[in-house]
Amino acid sequence: MNRMRTRLLVVQVLVLVLLAALAVRLWQVQVVRGPEFVNRATETRTRTVIVPAVRGQILDSSGRPLVRNKSRLVVSVDRNRLVRMRDSGVKVLGKLSEVLSRPVSQLQRRITPCGPDVPKPCWTGSPYQPVPLDEKVDTREALQILEQQEKFPAVSAEIQAIREYPLGEAGAQMFGYLSPVTEAELEKRVGLKATFSGVDLAGRDGLEYFYDEELRGKAGIRRVQVDRMGKPLGVEKEVPSVAGHHLVTSIDARIQAVTERALQKAMKSAPAADGGAAVVLDARTSRVLAMSSAPGYNPSVWAGGISARTYRHLLSEKSGKPLTSRAINGQFAPGSTFKVSSVASMLRAGYPLDGQYSCPGSVMIGDRAFNGFRGIPLGTLTLHTALVKSCDTIFYKAAYDQYLKDGGRTPKKHVAEVFANTARKFGFGAPTGVDLPGESHGRIPDRRWKKETWALTSGENCKRAQTGYPEVKDGARAAFLKRLAHENCAEGFILRPGDSANFSIGQGDVLVTPLQLARAYAALVTDGKVRSPRIGWAMVRPDGKVVKTIPVPVVGRLPVTEKERRYIKNALSQVPSDGTAAGAFAGFPMDQVAIGGKTGTAEVWGKQDTSWFASFAPTRNPRFVVVVMVSQGGFGAETAAPAAREIYEGIFGIKRPAAVRDGKPVSELPTFRPDGTVVPG
Amino acid sequence: MTGGALAAGRRPFTRRVFGPESAVWRLDVVMLVAVAALLVLGSLLVWSSTRTWAPGSTGLLWKHLLNQVIGVALCLAVAMTDYRAVRAYAPVVYLVSLVGLGLVLTPLGATINGSHSWILLGGGFAVQPSEFAKVGLVLITSMLLAQPVEGTDRPRGLDVLLALVAAGITLVLVMLQPDLGTALVLAAVTASAMIISGVRKRLIALFTLIGAAGIFCVFFFDVLEPYQVARFTAFVDPSVDPRGVGYNSTQSLIAIGSGQLFGKGLLGGGQTTGRFVPEQHTDFIFTVAGEEFGFLGSVTLVALLGLVLLRGLWIARHCKDRFGTLMAGTIVCWFTFQMFVNVGMTIGIMPITGLPLPFVSYGGTSTFANLIGVGLLQAIHVRQRAFG
DSSP states (O other): HHHHHHHHHHHHHHHHHHHHHHHHHIIIIIIIIIHHHHHHHHHHHHEEEOOOOOOOEEEESSSOOOEEEEEEEEEEEEEHHHHTSTTTTTTHHHHHHHHHHHOHHHHHHSSSSTTBOOSSSBOOSSSSSOOEEEEEEOHHHHHHHHHHTTTTEEEEEEEEEEEEOTTTTTTHHHHHHEEEEEHHHHSSTTTGGGGGSSOOOEEEEEEHHHHHHHHOOEEEEEEEEEEEOOOEEEEEEEEOOOOOEEESSSOHHHHHHHHHHHHHHHHHSSTTOOOEEEEETTTTOOEEEEEEEOOOOOOOGGGGOOOOOHHHHHTTTTTTTTTTTTHHHBBBGGGGGGGGHHHHHHHHHTTTTTTOOESSSSSEEEEEEOOOGOOOOOOOOOOHHHHHHHHHHHHHHHHHHHHHTTTSSOOOSSSSOOOHHHHHHHHTSSOOOOHHHHHHOOOOOOHHHHHHHHHHHHHHHHHHHHHHOOOOOHHHHHHHHHHHHHHHHHHHTSHHHHHHHHHHHOTTTTTOHHHHHHHHHHHTTTSEEEOBBBBBBEEEEEEEEEEEEOOOOOEOOOOHHHHHHHHHHHHHHHHHHHTTTTTTTTOOOOTSOEEEEHHHHHHHHEEEEEEEEEEEEOOSOOOEEEEEEEOOOOOIIIIIIHHHHHHHHHTSSSSSSSSSSSOOOSSSOOOTTTTOOOOOO | OOOOHHHHSOHHHHHHHHHOOOOGGGGGGHHEEEEHHHHHHHHHHHHHTTTTSSSTTTTTHHHHHHHHHHHHHHHHHHHHHHHHHHHHHHHHHHHHHHHHHHHHSSTTTTETEEEEEEEEETTTTTOOHHHHHHHHOOOOOOOOSSBBOOTTTSSHHHHHHHHHHHHHHHHHHHHHOOOOOHHHHHHHHHHHHHHHHHHHHHHHHHHHHHHHHHHHHHHHHHSSSSHHHHHHHHHOOOOGSTTTTTTHHHHHHHHHHHHTOOOOTTTTOHOOOOOOOTTTTTTTTTHEEEEEEHHHHHHHHHHHHHHHHHHHHHHHHHHHHHHHHHHHHHHHHHHHHHHHHHHHHTTTSSOOOOOOOOTSSSSSHHHHHHHHHHHHHHHHHHHHHHHH
């Protein structure tokens, strides 16, 4: 018995040791490493689902939708989860191919990320993002997937809001578009990463980009508890999403439509036309009423993901780069529309407003004769007539005189540069600050610009001055280019007499955007204040409360007195009836609505002229400014002016229903009901 | 066998059970309270782990309570019997258990949850003869090894041989199912009976060697099913295949670890509710305790088990005859081995084998067998004070 008791004692020690081992290990697992396992438990037990906020709509000034949402069922595959499966998801894809009736190989290719060795079709997006496989599933197919989640792990069919564009192509560049958030953006934009759902879209370009934050709203988070099969058991935590604000713009859908049509027609009427833009501003406020750019495209190609082919096409030369808004990025020499600035420059240089000026067929500028339009002398003119008849030589001479005053080729230490500085005060040479991204500056080619450009280009020019252009076949042309290179190398930093003359009539190196021109005219024909145009008018909460009104900042004053402004305006008022645009406006009921404006025909080396028409109406008390530009459109009077006429006919209802009431832009924000719908005005 | 016992046998049943000299009043209260607490904890954990998937909001709770009631009745009935009478019936019990194991291998046997170790009784009830085989083996080895060589306190060589043969037959039958977990318990039971009974250390060393060689052969000749080998590999490194065999151990660690100090409260375990740990009402029930009762709760559970074990050893030491001492010690070793392997596998210090946690896991036959074990310990205890 004693031996037994001894051995039992050994057993007892063993039991105690084992119990102690369990207790120590439990302490280690539960207390020491507890927090680590809590995290891992949360990871395995919950799925965080980002609930995207409903994106706000973009509305016109009467509350009509310009960009709205519609929902669509989209089937997408989480490639990350798929590849981690035992069979790399072959089985799941097989089942999916049955439901969607598409070959497995096609699905397989669609989800493979693009790479140097991966041919199309492949996935161009981020590898972290579920790949939308089929954007056109019907409800039956989607239900098959949704109801048997365990059979389709990593596959989701969800209702996704996509953008819809009731106006079709109209204003596509201005509205911008949405595309999936890229990884780089996630890194860059703090706050975006936390609420990234994988199907999140970010505003690209246009208003969608500029007002992205407000339109986007705040994504919600739903943390769902799941069991080991991934079946949801319940919601552990829910932060509801906050819908984005609606953006009420000053765009008038009807004017926009009219403008779009007029521009399209103008493009068709000019055989060589390769691009155009039309801008309609509220003359008094510089709010944008319509903005069109041609060629256009249908923005619905972005909805639900754009195909790589379509995207390449949109970027290509062949399609005419329809993504570019010519209204803010089209930089062209403004031609005679620029003369309003030159008249103001003359006045600032001391030329009398009521003076008489001779308009010969040509004037000597430096050692070269500069001809007016077809070299026809127009006799002695007032500035008024000079604008109406679009005399060039008066402006040549004035600009050249100022150039000489500044010292000509050898400038004085302090140059006045009246013409360039006045142009700047008209808002040229700098972005207007409109609420769109990526606006162009335009260009005022003054003495400093010449120097800076020379510094950048002299190396190449000076080399070419030595080597010539052996690759150019045409001997005469090669010789010309070599001479030009030599000239640019030797004295490219000097503002030449010809440069100053060209500048005065909006030719040569001066470039403006249609929007710059429009706001300059708006200032000129109203209160002389240069404003930064705005498309956005107000942010409205989905329940109809106006959260913020977007003001139009005044950024400068025209360097002309009220009397001078009125004088110029009166001159311009005569152009469509008696001046260069008389042909385009023949038969227009000027007694109902008098139109004022200025044609412009800018020469482009090696191309057709740029056709311009900058205008306003009614002349007595202007409410609208319309600027039309057609690149390679020929004479301003032949292409741009008829388009502007058509826009005015649409606005005021000449031979058709009017786009606006009482001949005025909408001046009151639309009123919203508490449910967010618009009270019809 | 004195006159008192015989006289007691002549008295009416009620007086025998509840009279002032009844064995009921001499039961070891400490162990009973510990076992009762474990049974209550067990039913709570079974409820928590089965309510989400079994029909009705109470899951398998009622069935489990019914099993417990039957088990307690068996326990008390065994406790009331004279263990020395049990000794006489040991060979019968053993042979019955062998028959049970044999029946499993006939068409009467059924496969539940992948292990072919059941006999269906109809009406949703089933028995697992391998659980009773543990009791049978405890009895037969204790009986054989309790008889010493005249004048010494070591068992006879023939008895040792017979014990080995008895254990061997049971083992083979269990391995044919195959049920590795039970086989290991049976081996442990045999080994501990040998050790406690006073078999020479040399002999024990020899058996250990033979055992080791046997294990080697098992691996070498691929006797084990591939999944069993995989479980051992996964035990060594659970990250080898976290979604396959490592899944169980990873998930049970996560469940237990996430309970931290105080646990998430009864029914509050997200891992349990989500059923991330498989078999969490049977073999992995300790994970539910770990997650919902935390470190404090799971250590209490281990402590209660420890109390049963230490109390059992106390009974063994205070028993005045070799059979009682040996049987009590062997039962404690059975419980110890099963508890340590079961808890150990959930916290990653033992490989995963299919063994229920004594008194806690869901399962009728194992509850019966464990409570019969407790009944035997009580029977030994009761008879010491009465006849000491």
